[in-house]
Amino acid sequence: MKYAYYPGCSLHSTAKGFDMSVKDVCKKLDIELWEVPDWACCGASSAHSFGHLLGLAVPAKTLVPAEKEGLDIVAPCAACWQRLVWVNHEVNSNPKMKEKINKAIGAELNGTSNVLSVMEAIAAAGEEKISQAVKKPLKGLKVAAYYGCYYVKPPKIAHVDDPERPHMIDDLMAAVGAEPVDWPYKTECCGASLNFVDFNTTLAMSKKVVDIAVKSGADIIVTACPICQMNLDMLQAKMNKKFGTNFNIPVCYFTQLMAVAMGSSPADVGMNKNYVPFESTLAKSG
Amino acid sequence: MSAEVINLSQLQNDHGDFVERVRKMSGQDVRKCYQCGKCSAGCPVHNCEGMDVSPNRIMRMVQMGMEEDVLRTKTIWICVLCSTCTARCPRDIDIARVMDALRIMSFERKITEPAKTANIFHEMFMNNIKKYGRMYEFGFAVGYTMKTGYMLNLLDVGPATLLKGNLAFFPPHMKNSSQIREIAENVEKIERMEGEH
Structure with a gap:
C-alpha cells in the first residue's frame, strides 16, 4: 500500500520520535510513504481563529499533490489530521467554499484523497500482517491508550473512532502483545496548546489524565498526538512540584511501542527524546 | 425581593441580530440551546477553573444579544476547541465552532484585553x-x-x-x-x- 505522507511541523521538531516510529512501523508493514513535496504548515492552532476560510485555505494546498498522484494521505499529527479532514469535508459538501478555497490557493482541489490518521493506515495493514511483524511481544506491559480530542471530536467531522470509548489504539497494542487497560479518560483533553496561553489550567488538565492513567494500573501511556505527548510527558515534573504527586510514568507514541515490539531499538525510534525514563518499564515486559 | 423576570422570547426578538450574525459566521443556531448544561459539565477547561463564564452561559448570552459582554469574556479565547461539548450537545449545536466564531468577531473588533x-x-x-x-x-x-x-x-x-x-x-x-x-x-x-x- 502507498500513501502520501504529511509529517507537519511538529514531526520535524518536538515530535521527531513520532516521525521516526511511524516510518519504521510502516516500513515493516510494507506501507510506502511518499512525502508531499514542499509541504507547508497546516495553520493549527491559530489560522482558523482568524477566519473560517483562512483556516481551510492554509492546509488545503498540502492536499493538491496527493490528489494529483491519486493517493490517500496520512497525517500523523492529530491537529494536522483534523485540519485536513475539515478541508475535505468543506470541499465535498460546500461548492461555494470549495470555489473560494481553490481561488485562495490558486489550484484545483476536488477532495478526492482520503485523509487518514496513522492508526487507520496501520490498522488497514491487517491483524495478520501486524502479528507476523512482531518479534518481541510486549508481554505483561499495561498500556493506557490515550486518544485525546482531535481524532474523535467533533464526531461529525472527526470520526476515527467512538468519541467516548475509542478502541483502535488499544487493539493495535493488543496486537503487539501488550495489555491495554480500560480507563475512563481516553478522550479527556490534555489542554493542548493552551499550555502556551494559560499554563496553570493546562497543568491541572494534564494532571487529571496522568492521575487516572496511573490509578487505572497503567505502566505506560501511549498517544497519537504530538501535543498530548508533550503535555503528559514534559509536564510531569511540574505536576509533581505543584500537586505533590509522585508521577513517573513514561509517555510515548503508540508507534514507538509498536516499532519496539517489531524489533527496533527504542533509540532508533526516538524514545530517548521523551522526558520520563522508559527503560525500567520496558524491561518489565517479555 | 423577587428576581427580575426576563421574557426570553421577547429578548431574543429584540436582539435577534447578534444570534443571526453568529449563525452566519459559525453555521450554528444558538437559539436551539435549552440550557441543559451538558457542555459546561463536560468542559475540561471549565472544570479546571480556566474560564470566567461557563460555556452554557455563553450560549445564553448569545441568545440574549449580549454582544459587548460575550466578546469580552476570557472563555472564548481560553476554549481549547476539544469539542467535548459539541460531541455531547443534545441540541446538536457545534459549540466549539461558536466559540471559534466569537473569537473571530472579537478579533475583528480588536477586543484583546x-x-x-x-x-x-x-x-x-x-x-x-x-x-x-x-x-x-x-x-x-x-x-x-x-x-x-x-x-x-x-x-x-x-x-x-x-x-x-x-x-x-x-x-x-x-x-x-x-x-x-x-x-x-x-x-x-x-x-x-x-x-x-
Missing part, C-alpha cells in the same frame, strides 16, 4: 508561518517569551529540550516559504470583495 496572551500567541503564530512556511518553534518560543514572559514557566525544561534535539535551532527550510503569506493575502482579497457585495 480579556486574553492578551492568547491574542499575542495567535498573532505571532500566524506571522511565524507566514514568514517561514512552516513553524519555526525555537524562534517562536524565544519571541513569545520576550513579548509575554510566558515560557519562563518552561525555562527549566528548555536545556533538556534542546539537548534531546526536540527543538530545531535553525529555521525550517523549504523551497517556497512564502506560500502561506500568499494564501493569506488571497483570502484577504476574497473576503474584501465579498464585503463589498
Whole structure:
C-alpha cells in the first residue's frame, strides 16, 4: 500500500520520535510513504481563529499533490489530521467554499484523497500482517491508550473512532502483545496548546489524565498526538512540584511501542527524546 | 425581593441580530440551546477553573444579544476547541465552532484585553508561518517569551529540550516559504470583495 505522507511541523521538531516510529512501523508493514513535496504548515492552532476560510485555505494546498498522484494521505499529527479532514469535508459538501478555497490557493482541489490518521493506515495493514511483524511481544506491559480530542471530536467531522470509548489504539497494542487497560479518560483533553496561553489550567488538565492513567494500573501511556505527548510527558515534573504527586510514568507514541515490539531499538525510534525514563518499564515486559 | 423576570422570547426578538450574525459566521443556531448544561459539565477547561463564564452561559448570552459582554469574556479565547461539548450537545449545536466564531468577531473588533496572551500567541503564530512556511518553534518560543514572559514557566525544561534535539535551532527550510503569506493575502482579497457585495 502507498500513501502520501504529511509529517507537519511538529514531526520535524518536538515530535521527531513520532516521525521516526511511524516510518519504521510502516516500513515493516510494507506501507510506502511518499512525502508531499514542499509541504507547508497546516495553520493549527491559530489560522482558523482568524477566519473560517483562512483556516481551510492554509492546509488545503498540502492536499493538491496527493490528489494529483491519486493517493490517500496520512497525517500523523492529530491537529494536522483534523485540519485536513475539515478541508475535505468543506470541499465535498460546500461548492461555494470549495470555489473560494481553490481561488485562495490558486489550484484545483476536488477532495478526492482520503485523509487518514496513522492508526487507520496501520490498522488497514491487517491483524495478520501486524502479528507476523512482531518479534518481541510486549508481554505483561499495561498500556493506557490515550486518544485525546482531535481524532474523535467533533464526531461529525472527526470520526476515527467512538468519541467516548475509542478502541483502535488499544487493539493495535493488543496486537503487539501488550495489555491495554480500560480507563475512563481516553478522550479527556490534555489542554493542548493552551499550555502556551494559560499554563496553570493546562497543568491541572494534564494532571487529571496522568492521575487516572496511573490509578487505572497503567505502566505506560501511549498517544497519537504530538501535543498530548508533550503535555503528559514534559509536564510531569511540574505536576509533581505543584500537586505533590509522585508521577513517573513514561509517555510515548503508540508507534514507538509498536516499532519496539517489531524489533527496533527504542533509540532508533526516538524514545530517548521523551522526558520520563522508559527503560525500567520496558524491561518489565517479555 | 423577587428576581427580575426576563421574557426570553421577547429578548431574543429584540436582539435577534447578534444570534443571526453568529449563525452566519459559525453555521450554528444558538437559539436551539435549552440550557441543559451538558457542555459546561463536560468542559475540561471549565472544570479546571480556566474560564470566567461557563460555556452554557455563553450560549445564553448569545441568545440574549449580549454582544459587548460575550466578546469580552476570557472563555472564548481560553476554549481549547476539544469539542467535548459539541460531541455531547443534545441540541446538536457545534459549540466549539461558536466559540471559534466569537473569537473571530472579537478579533475583528480588536477586543484583546480579556486574553492578551492568547491574542499575542495567535498573532505571532500566524506571522511565524507566514514568514517561514512552516513553524519555526525555537524562534517562536524565544519571541513569545520576550513579548509575554510566558515560557519562563518552561525555562527549566528548555536545556533538556534542546539537548534531546526536540527543538530545531535553525529555521525550517523549504523551497517556497512564502506560500502561506500568499494564501493569506488571497483570502484577504476574497473576503474584501465579498464585503463589498
